[in-house]
Amino acid sequence: MSKFNKDSVGGTISIVVLLSLICAIIVAGSAVLLKDTQDEQKALDKQRNILSVAGLLKADTASGQIKDIFAKSIEARCVELHSGDYVQCPANFDAKNAAKDPAQSTAIPAEADKAGLRTRANLAEVYLVKDEQGQVNQIVLPMYGTGLWSVMYGFVSVEPDGNTIKGITYYEHGETPGLGGEIENPRWQANFVGKKLLNEQGEPAIRIGKGASADKDHGVDALSGATLTSNGVDGTFKYWFGANGFGPYLAKLKAGAN
Numbered sequence: 548m549s550k551f552n553k554d555s556v557g558g559t560i561s562i563v564v565l566l567s568l569i570c571a572i573i574v575a576g577s578a579v580l581l582k583d584t585q586d587e588q589k590a591l592d593k594q595r596n597i598l599s600v601a602g603l604l605k606a607d608t609a610s611g612q613i614k615d616i617f618a619k620s621i622e623a624r625c626v627e628l629h630s631g632d633y634v635q636c637p638a639n640f641d642a643k644n645a646a647k648d649p650a651q652s653t654a655i656p657a658e659a660d661k662a663g664l665r666t667r668a669n670l671a672e673v674y675l676v677k678d679e680q681g682q683v684n685q686i687v688l689p690m691y692g693t694g695l696w697s698v699m700y701g702f703v704s705v706e707p708d709g710n711t712i713k714g715i716t717y718y719e720h721g722e723t724p725g726l727g728g729e730i731e732n733p734r735w736q737a738n739f740v741g742k743k744l745l746n747e748q749g750e751p752a753i754r755i756g757k758g759a760s761a762d763k764d765h766g767v768d769a770l771s772g773a774t775l776t777s778n779g780v781d782g783t784f785k786y787w788f789g790a791n792g793f794g795p796y797l798a799k800l801k802a803g804a805n
Contacts, residue, residue: 592718597621597687600702600716601676621687622675629653631795633805634670642668642689655791662692662786663779671793676704685713686800688793692783695775697721699730699783705744709800715739727776738767744788749798751789755781 591610594617598604603620604613625636645651645668652666674687684707691700701717717730729735739753743764746752752765755777759766769777786792799805 594621596702596716596718597674600704600714601674601685601687602704602714603676620677622677624673624675625670626673626793626796628667628669628671628792629795631793631797631799631805636670636672640670640672642671645670655786659789659791660786661782661789663782664692664786667792673796683707688787690783690787690792692779692786694720694722694730694779695727695773696723699776699779701730701783703739703744705797707800709797710743710745712739712742712744722776723773727770727773729770729773730776730780735770742767744784745797749794749801751785751794753781753784753788755784 591613594613595604595610598613598616598621601620603616608616623636624633625640626632627634646664646666651670652668654666655664671689673689675683676685676687678684685704686707686709687702687704689700690703691698693699697720699717699720699722701715703715704713705711706713715736717736720728720730722728722730738760742753744751744753746765753767754762754765755767756769758768760768788794788797796805
């Protein structure tokens with residue numbers, strides 16, 4: 548039997564392969580072991596963003612309090628977007644994954660795809676925010692759309708009338724820091740508070756553009772130096788609060804049917 552020579556070409560290759568195999572096993576094992584922790588942190592971050600846009604987080608709110616505040620104040624419901632009706636949420640529902648599944652999604656016609664999505668899930672999870680008496684005082688709706696470099700994910704909080712904005716937040720995107728990334732700036736987000744999502748005909752009316760704030764009910768000035776990102780936000784509002792998005796749901800809220 549020949550002696551193993553670690554200094555030979557074959558020996559070097561064998562060692563590299565063995566080390567690569569060991570590293571792969573360690574990485575895979577770590578991913579499995581950490582999955583529950585990662586999923587928990589992801590859920591906590593989502594709850595934090597929902598509470599933030601609803602105005603229920605204070606500067607000194609500890610991470611350990613978020614779950615309790617969320618459980619006390621927020622009721623998650625699923626909405627069938629086509630009808631605007633509440634339905635039972637599927638187990639472990641995830642809108643991102645559902646949007647990729649033909650059985651759970653709808654292709655968006657090009658002329659209607661203001662947000663650049665191509666497809667969207669048939670269901671959306673919404674969050675009813677309740678006061679101390681258990682009465683719904685606002686509803687948090689998810690929205691997302693394509694900006695300059697990325698898909699921009701956010702939440703909009705509206706009053707029970709289904710029209711008046713109480714707050715918005717963007718929590719995930721890849722836009723340029725200092726330019727399009729300013730969609731995260733609380734001072735810019737504050738410009739949306741009190742605006743009306745819809746006009747008198749029930750059509751999406753929020754407009755983001757240069758000098759748009761002249762329209763006190765519906766207009767928000769575009770971000771300086773970030774025209775394409777601002778256009779993406781504009782398209783996001785036009786899609787998600789129109790007939791192919793939350794339009795049917797908002798109409799039922801206004802009519803008191805939900």
